Amino acid sequence: RKEVEQDPGPFNVPEGATVAFNCTYSNSASQSFFWYRQDCRKEPKLLMSVYSSGNEDGRFTAQLNRASQYISLLIRDSKLSDSATYLCVVGRGSTLGRLYFGRGTQLTVWP
């Protein structure tokens, strides 16, 4: 079983739509959780960390469900510039560099 699983998509939504991505992880010992964004032919960039209590950054809301071992990302009022691949990333917290990346979910926002 893969460490981190994501629906690769693609998700195609109109501007202004709300879209949600889920991600599941296999190791219950995982301690840190992130969403990274990767534009086409570019490097991944940290979008936001995911905290147990859930957290929000503008139009983006991330939530963690430890019992079910899944993480979600909600994007409200989608913009054209949100088009990218969103990577779910899970860490063990204790070992340097031990981050597990999902394949990513591709999002295209159309006008």
Added chain:
Amino acid sequence: ETGVTQTPRHLVMGMTNKKSLKCEQHLGHNAMYWYKQSAKKPLELMFVYSLEERVENNSVPSRFSPECPNSSHLFLHLHTLQPEDSALYLCASSQEDTSTNEKLFFGSGTQLSVL
């Protein structure tokens, strides 16, 4: 300016060539990484350096040879690669021993094609 600089951006090489990828970080971090990203696959961790010492070699073939001369520079030496090694190679850095040690800052990557 990106905090992590990688060169070259693109590289085409034959299977008998020897080339090197270079990475430099300007963030004052003390850990650096090489990742491989193949099409339709998750990022794969290749090597981790902490305070210039290699702390992880993730079962990478010996045709990939990393070098970390100081905490700001990281190289990946390539020789006798195979076509299946064609991928995007990403360098990253982070600051160890902080609450943010798992937040990675990536370079723009080297798109490698092996013919």
